[in-house]
Amino acid sequence: MAEDNRPSWDEYFMKMANDVATRTTCLRRGVGAVIVKDRRILATGYNGVPTGLTHCSETGCLREQLGVPSGQRHEICRGLHAEQNAIIQAARYGINIAGATIYVNTQPCVVCAKMLINAGITEIVYQNPYPDELSQELLAESGILVREYTGE
Numbered sequence: 001m002a003e004d005n006r007p008s009w010d011e012y013f014m015k016m017a018n019d020v021a022t023r024t025t026c027l028r029r030g031v032g033a034v035i036v037k038d039r040r041i042l043a044t045g046y047n048g049v050p051t052g053l054t055h056c057s058e059t060g061c062l063r064e065q066l067g068v069p070s071g072q073r074h075e076i077c078r079g080l081h082a083e084q085n086a087i088i089q090a091a092r093y094g095i096n097i098a099g100a101t102i103y104v105n106t107q108p109c110v111v112c113a114k115m116l117i118n119a120g121i122t123e124i125v126y127q128n129p130y131p132d133e134l135s136q137e138l139l140a141e142s143g144i145l146v147r148e149y150t151g152e
Helices: 009-021 062-066 082-092 110-119 133-142
Strands: 032-037 040-046 101-106 123-128 145-148
Touching (some): 009 123, 082 101, 082 110, 110 133, 133 145
Parallel strands (some): 101 123, 123 145
């Protein structure tokens, strides 16, 4: 908590990312993302299947059924990642996210890292590490500030 007993901005937005994650329809991992610029929320996203499609809770997790380890074979998953959904929501409603910060409760995978780079995100604040070396390499090369949130 900040000195005035209010949460810091990082704490405030990371709590929101964790709250957004509670909407997940993924059976493996609940991830939430909040895109912020000038301390204003621009878009949010959580991981799950595209709008209108049957949730994995009803179909079962294909990756689980096939024994696919975490972080591999993203293309066979029915769902989108939280970062992807946040970017899509911003695009759908005409919100410019260039120069924004994204708060996400899990470190982005390589697919999301590439999307965040091209979307013009300038800072990523994540809470839980995710072992994706290529993602980390690309983000370092891109110049995006990447910070692990460890609480305050």
